[in-house]
Amino acid sequence: MLKVLVCVSGGGTNLQALIDGVESGLVRDTEIVRVISNNKNAYALTRARQHGIENVCVSPGDFPDRAAFHEAFLQAVEEAAPDLVVLAGFLVVIPEQMIHKYRNRILNIHPSLIPSFCGTGYYGLKVHEKVLERGVKVTGATVHFVDEGTDTGPILLQQAVEVKAGDTPQSLQRRVMEEAEWVLLPRAVELFAQGMITVRDGRAEIACRQ
Numbered sequence: 001m002l003k004v005l006v007c008v009s010g011g012g013t014n015l016q017a018l019i020d021g022v023e024s025g026l027v028r029d030t031e032i033v034r035v036i037s038n039n040k041n042a043y044a045l046t047r048a049r050q051h052g053i054e055n056v057c058v059s060p061g062d063f064p065d066r067a068a069f070h071e072a073f074l075q076a077v078e079e080a081a082p083d084l085v086v087l088a089g090f091l092v093v094i095p096e097q098m099i100h101k102y103r104n105r106i107l108n109i110h111p112s113l114i115p116s117f118c119g120t121g122y123y124g125l126k127v128h129e130k131v132l133e134r135g136v137k138v139t140g141a142t143v144h145f146v147d148e149g150t151d152t153g154p155i156l157l158q159q160a161v162e163v164k165a166g167d168t169p170q171s172l173q174r175r176v177m178e179e180a181e182w183v184l185l186p187r188a189v190e191l192f193a194q195g196m197i198t199v200r201d202g203r204a205e206i207a208c209r210q
């Protein structure tokens, strides 16, 4: 069984897609062992609770400084002893120590086609606002491994999504979630669980099925 830890900050629709994937058997040999949120009001925590998944909140505001928060966060991660960490709308920068320890074992979902509309300041609805401002006709989502940079790690999966006339950031966000994010994230975890992924020279490759 692949033990997966999911980190969240908000609504948790990507967490839900993963839960649904595991419960339906689309994502095999996988158990979501813990959900960590930095925000105690995140609806994602309720989703975890509803599905009997252990959940904890580790909030920066509850600690005197960043170092103390990082220590508590790392402890909450270590306790779960995960094989894979999934950042599903987690809006906190991961401590460098954790990136080293879990190299090629942390996946992030980002709501654009990296390397477009990513990096510092590009998260959540802001990404879709920038996409509409720039007037691109195609956007999408990316699942990638996390390295020391912001959205710079090896790309695993991408899915393009059409930008339509009259889109608002909200309507575009919804389409990107439905057509890309909620499909890609469970697929990425299934590929990981089945040992289908190799990362070499900063590039993620998927083995061909026999």
Ligand code: GAR
Residues within 6 Å of the ligand: 008, 009, 010, 011, 012, 013, 014, 015, 044, 088, 089, 090, 109, 110, 111, 122, 123, 124, 127, 177, 181
């Ligand atoms: C998702 O669109 C995810 O791609 C994005 O936050 C949203 C979380 O929604 N993540 C980022 O922007 C990370 N840079 P959710 O809580 O409903 O899954």
